[in-house]
Amino acid sequence: MKILVTGASGNVGSYVVKELLNKGEKVVVAGTDIEKLTRMFGDNVEVVKFDFEDEGTFNNALEGVDRVFLMRPPHIGEPEGIYPFVDAMRSHNIKLVSFLSLMGVEKNTIPPHHKIEKYIEKIGVPYAHVRPGFFMQNLSGIHSVEIKEKGEIFIPAGKSKTSFIDTADIGLIVATLLHESETYANTAHTITGSESLDYYEIAEILSKVTGKKITYKKPGFFKYRSYYINNRGLDKKYVNVTVALYFMTRMGTAKMVTDEFYNITGRKPRSFYDFARDNVDCFM
The missing domain is CATH 3.40.50.720 (NAD(P)-binding Rossmann-like Domain)
Structure with missing residues (x-):
């Protein structure tokens, strides 16, 4: 079959x-x-x-x-x-x-x-x-534009942690x-991955692998939504969903780390540092 x-x-x-x-x-x-x-x-x-x-x-x-x-x-x-x-x-x-x-x-x-x-x-x-x-690919994909063009991570996640x-x-x-x-x-x-990182730590990792200064801007929800709709031209429904997800992230829903990947596959999940290093061109 x-x-x-x-x-x-x-x-x-x-x-x-x-x-x-x-x-x-x-x-x-x-x-x-x-x-x-x-x-x-x-x-x-x-x-x-x-x-x-x-x-x-x-x-x-x-x-x-x-x-x-x-x-x-x-x-x-x-x-x-x-x-x-x-x-x-x-x-x-x-x-x-x-x-x-x-x-x-x-x-x-x-x-x-x-x-x-x-x-x-x-x-x-x-x-x-x-x-x-x-997904780690959220950073190398949809959010890479600001990283490449401005050296900024433009995500409304506050100080929350995420297990990418x-x-x-x-x-x-x-x-x-x-x-x-x-x-x-x-x-x-x-x-999940094996570690929980906030976006300040993500900025430090990206700065290290790219050799350029990358900062986390920590925008508010309204500023983020307005920018992604009016400047990036993304669909309102899609942006609204991301706003809701980042709202939940601020409440701590994305920080949990599990060992299910290892239990099922017998392998360790890829670290964000390794991902960033292997996909450095996405951030340059």
Whole structure:
């Protein structure tokens, strides 16, 4: 049987595909841009047309599939937008879905991930929720612009700490859960790095690896939101979600460190220093 990977072109999904192939699994990558997926993965995988908003694509995507990596696309803000596909997984007797959720979401009903988790559990699809901390790639991606252009980390996280994790490590966790589906059925895993850092410490690390002075500006929520919408031109809904997440971060929800990554993979998670050093070009 095969494993369906949604969001395969993204940071996490691409690593899920890589690690599943390393484990000898047959992989189906699903998305709306067939040409892009084909360029990324070539003949190593099966590529299918799939759209969460088009139920006519569900059956073909799930044909011959018994496990699924489920990732909510950013443009679907309401959890109900994912429910029809969850229903389709149940009708196809999927034996495990690994849903990419959020750290602390079991106690936080605001993000859509909370209701999606609950819906998967309610209708009886076997699950292995993955609840990661903040991605290291947030800094090398969306927040790298200010770091490169101004030498500033422009994030409204106050003095809070965050247990960052590399998306490559998340990909390995997800692949392991899907590969060992019977062992991990109906489980949930909070995955973090091995250390909790505030953004002043992140600035020190980035300064060290880049050789230039990088500071943490610690903007307020209003200033951050206005800048990312008006100056960066990002979608208001996306920015509002990040504001909510950083609000929760200030309350200490992102600082927890777990050993689940090591317990499941037998490896230590990548440190932020190693990540920054290996991706220094993203910050220069």
